[in-house]
Amino acid sequence: MGKDKYNVKAKSDHLTYEFISEGPKGNITKIVVYQHMFDNFYNLAFGDFKNQHEILDDLIVSDNGDTAKVLATVASTLFDFFQHHKGTIVFAQGSTHSRNRLYRRYLSHFLDIITENFILLGELDGKIERFKKGNDYTSFYIHKH
């Protein structure tokens, strides 16, 4: 979203994406998965790929000094996902409070660009509404216009 992004490899079903985060901690393979839940709902899951047997949750903070670039890259997968899965709704929820805070900050920062392309909803205490800056949402819903 106007930010520097990593190159991403996509699975041909446009549900799984992979890219390499480069930073002081070395190269870390990141995976973004759109998990089908029910109806037109998908869950956005994101984490580190360690090896074929171990895939890490985003509870692990890799802290590779490139958070903005990683989030911009994840955002680019949303555009690609919606291009191939029209009419869907993506649900996103950080695995910790600090993760949700980070997502909120990022979404607020790019809200104008986001709302040009998507309808963004936030959920707080079970109430869903159009995303507004400053509210402590704990989960998010994204739908392409």
Place this chain on the structure above:
Amino acid sequence: MLKVNVKDKAIANITVDKTMDEKYDGKILFPEKHQRAMEHFKGRNIVREVEEILKKEKSRSC
């Protein structure tokens, strides 16, 4: 005239890679996240909830 496939700028960094199909074939990734999301919606008609809000939002933007 040569037809040029101009990729959307937002996804210009994304390429379909067939090796990804083999690498992740049959793998269930992040099952705990799927489970957590499903639990979040337990006892709710989330489809209706969200669809109603989206309908409202869409009519506002018209």
